[in-house]
Amino acid sequence: MDLQQKQWAEQLAEDPAAVILDVRTDAEVEEGMIPNAKQMDIYNSAAFIENVKQLDTSKNYYVYCRSGGRSAQACAILRSLGVENAYNLMGGFENWEGDKTV
Structure with missing residues (x-):
């Protein structure tokens, strides 16, 4: 499911079963990440x-990439492999206005 940044962040903040996935490359991750994200390079x-x-299918996955394209693809792959709740951050990291780690 595609979510706008505000909706993605609000839902994430209230979700005790949330896991954040960063599907960008190592080079992109060096520019920063959303705190507590786990990197899984889709390339x-x-x-x-x-x-x-290996993921726990009972968790809810909040997925992002640079601009939202790869994370949408990642969400489709997650769903095809049994993860029911995968949320794509529309606009990706380049439009992220929340906290970042470097």
């Missing part, structure tokens, strides 16, 4: 699929 597709298979 490394074999490792990405293996990592998704």
Whole structure:
């Protein structure tokens, strides 16, 4: 499900089963991350699929990339592998106005 930044952040803040996934590359992550995010580079597709298979399907996954395209694709992959709740951050990290780690 695609969510605007405000909705994504509000839902994340109130979700005790939330996990944040950053699907960007190592180079992109060096520019900063949303706090507490777990990186899973979608461009490394074999490792990405293996990592998704290890995820707890009872959790809710909040997914972002640079601009929202790869994270939308990641959400579709998560759902295809049994994760029911995957939320895409529309606009991605480049439009993120919340906290960031460097």
